[in-house]
Amino acid sequence: MQRTPHPTDEELMVQLADGKLDAAAVLFQRYKVNLFxxxxxxxxxxxASEDLVQNLFERVIKYRQSYxxxxAFRAWLYQIARNVQADWQRKGGKMIQEDVSQYENRPELPEMGLGQEENLVMMEKAMQQLPPEQLEILLLTRYQKMKYAEVGELIGCSEGAVKLKVFRALQQLRSLYFKLEQL
Structure with a gap:
């Protein structure tokens, strides 16, 4: 018996645009944790993050004809995510400093000793101190594992410009990390 391969995100989005709303459920399952x-x-x-993910997928369904x-589906999806976040902030949504390491969607790491766990906490604190543009570029490239070309399409610049932005963001992160380490 031959298995049918899973449809790509782009194929699912075409199905959704054609009115097959079940495709939205599959896309939601694939992306809900990453978007959160x-x-x-x-x-x-x-x-608020949970609410924004819900709002985002409502917009995916509402604006499915614009796809x-x-x-590139991910670039289109994350553009909607950026718009949802901007709307939320315009309506008075407040950013907070929260220890994100306590949540279940933390990256999988090998068994860590006490020193490694402390390093991870310091890295999280350093990331929270980055300017929003630098934080976003690192989240997209490192945590969401988007390709530089996809990020370039999303933020409206060349792949080379994205590489430079990532390099500068990593330099800034390194600097912030070492300042925290000295405290």
Whole structure:
């Protein structure tokens, strides 16, 4: 018996645009944790992050006709995520400093000793001190594992410019980390 391969995100989005709303449920299952992390790591409280993920998928369904076949789905999705976040902030949503390491969607790490756990906590604190643009670029490239070309499409710049932005953000993160380490 031959298995049918799982449809790609782009194929599911075409189905959704054609009115097959079940495709939205599959996309939601694939992206809900990553999007929750994206919002949470930018300083949005857990409950608000959950709400923003729901709002985002409502917009995906509402604006499904704007998706064009052949378009990079993740770039389109994260553009909607950025818009949802901007709308939330315009309506008075407040950013917070929260220890995100306590949530279940933390990256999988090998068994860590006490020193490694402390390093992770310091890294999280350093990330929260980054300017929003630098934090976003690191979240997209490192945590969401988006390719530089996808991020470039999302933020409206070249792949080379994204590489430079990532390099600068990592330099800033390194500097903030070492300042925290000296305290």
């Amino acid at each position: 992390n994206f919002f949470l790591r930018q300083g949005i409280a857990r409950e 064009r076949k052949g378009m």
